[in-house]
Amino acid sequence: MRQDVRAMSAQLPKIVLDVRGLTVVRDRTTLLDGVDWRILRGEHWAIVGPNGCGKTSLLRALMGYLSPTAGEYALLGRRYGESDWRGLRGQIGLVTSALQASIPPTETAVETVISGKFAQLDLWANFTRADRAAAMRWLRFTGAIGLAQRPWEQLSQGERQRVLIARALMVRPRLLILDEPCAGLDPVARADFLNFLDKLARRARTPSLVLVTHHLEEITPAFTHALVLRAGRVVVAGPCHATLTARVLGIAFGAQVIVRAQAGRLQLAVRRRHRRQLFGE
Numbered sequence: 001m002r003q004d005v006r007a008m009s010a011q012l013p014k015i016v017l018d019v020r021g022l023t024v025v026r027d028r029t030t031l032l033d034g035v036d037w038r039i040l041r042g043e044h045w046a047i048v049g050p051n052g053c054g055k056t057s058l059l060r061a062l063m064g065y066l067s068p069t070a071g072e073y074a075l076l077g078r079r080y081g082e083s084d085w086r087g088l089r090g091q092i093g094l095v096t097s098a099l100q101a102s103i104p105p106t107e108t109a110v111e112t113v114i115s116g117k118f119a120q121l122d123l124w125a126n127f128t129r130a131d132r133a134a135a136m137r138w139l140r141f142t143g144a145i146g147l148a149q150r151p152w153e154q155l156s157q158g159e160r161q162r163v164l165i166a167r168a169l170m171v172r173p174r175l176l177i178l179d180e181p182c183a184g185l186d187p188v189a190r191a192d193f194l195n196f197l198d199k200l201a202r203r204a205r206t207p208s209l210v211l212v213t214h215h216l217e218e219i220t221p222a223f224t225h226a227l228v229l230r231a232g233r234v235v236v237a238g239p240c241h242a243t244l245t246a247r248v249l250g251i252a253f254g255a256q257v258i259v260r261a262q263a264g265r266l267q268l269a270v271r272r273r274h275r276r277q278l279f280g281e
Contacts, residue, residue: 014041016175016208017062021071024057024232031057033232034071039175039225044201044209046219048244049229050253055212057232059096059177063089076174090119093168093207096179100160105153109144109163110135112152116170138166143196158189162196176207182218190218198222216244216259216266228252 017039024032032054039045047055060066062073064085073080075088093116102121103112113135115123139145144162147155155163161181168176178197182190201209201222211223219226219240226243228235230252236243244266246259256271 015039015074015077016041016043017073017075019062019071019073022058022061022068022073023070024061024066025069030232031066032061032068035229035232035234037227037234037237039208039210041208043225044211044223046211046213046223046226046240046244047229048213048216048219048226048249048252049235050214052231053229053252054232055229056179058229059094059179059212062177063092063094090171091174093165093171093173093176094179095161095164095168095177095181097183098179099164103152106151108149108151109155109159110139110148112163113138113166113170116167119171134170135166138169139163141169142166156189157184158186158193161185161193165200173207175210177210177212179212180214181211182213182215194218194220216249216268219244219266221264230254 015038017037019035019037022032022035022037023030035054035058047058049055057066061068062075064080068080076091078088099121104122107115107123110132111123114127114131115121115125117127117131117134118125136145136148139148142162142165144159144166147159147163150159152160152163165176165178165181181197182193185193197209197211198220200206201220209223211219213219223240225238226240227237228243228248235252236248244259246257249259249268250257258269258271260267260269
């Protein structure tokens with residue numbers, strides 16, 4: 001059995017995502033400008049940058065919702081424009097608050113998870129006992145098994161995030177994107193969720209994770225690499241220790257910043273002199 005698993009692992013493409021010169025221009029506005037980015041199997045990435053830096057445009061392009069003006073990208077060796085991207089979306093799990101408004105208030109958590117198999121919201125497809133059993137396993141994995149029969153409208157924000165991760169994992173994706181998953185969480189729920197996320201990243205055969213965040217302290221030690229963006233361009237991409245520095249983040253955010261390490265997490269602060277300039281102190 002172990003030999004079979006190793007053989008299957010060896011057959012998986014080493015390059016999960018390969019982005020080269022990706023440029024997106026809309027209405028004479030450049031949203032992405034020559035983005036180069038590569039994710040290898042076993043890497044977990046954070047995308048960091050100020051508002052308007054291109055994070056959302058990059059995610060939309062990767063999902064096939066925003067066509068490039070120039071450049072190219074490939075998922076698992078299959079190139080955009082040459083493959084059916086609707087089918088490839090099944091290899092990308094997406095957890096984003098944008099999904100929440102489309103989930104019916106009375107839909108139960110287990111039904112929401114099952115809907116991930118069919119890549120649809122507001123589940124209407126017929127599902128099997130096997131589908132339900134798989135959904136329950138993923139709810140148990142995310143620590144949300146007790147929520148299975150609870151309607152969406154009765155779930156807290158933290159509970160919803162766990163259900164959405166279980167939903168994304170239903171198709172066993174090769175790439176799991178978490179778009180600001182801590183937004184709206186209270187401090188206790190946020191800490192609990194980040195502990196879960198760190199465990200997920202360390203789990204064997206976990207898909208490559210991509211965490212989109214404004215907050216360095218949300219990048220747990222299990223994340224290996226960071227992509228730092230500014231104005232649609234890559235400031236730097238590489239291992240966290242080389243990219244999440246005061247110099248790099250100062251360029252990205254256009255400010256004098258301090259980066260400190262505390263309890264295994266990084267924290268970013270704006271230098272006091274720069275705060276005075278910003279707020280007229």
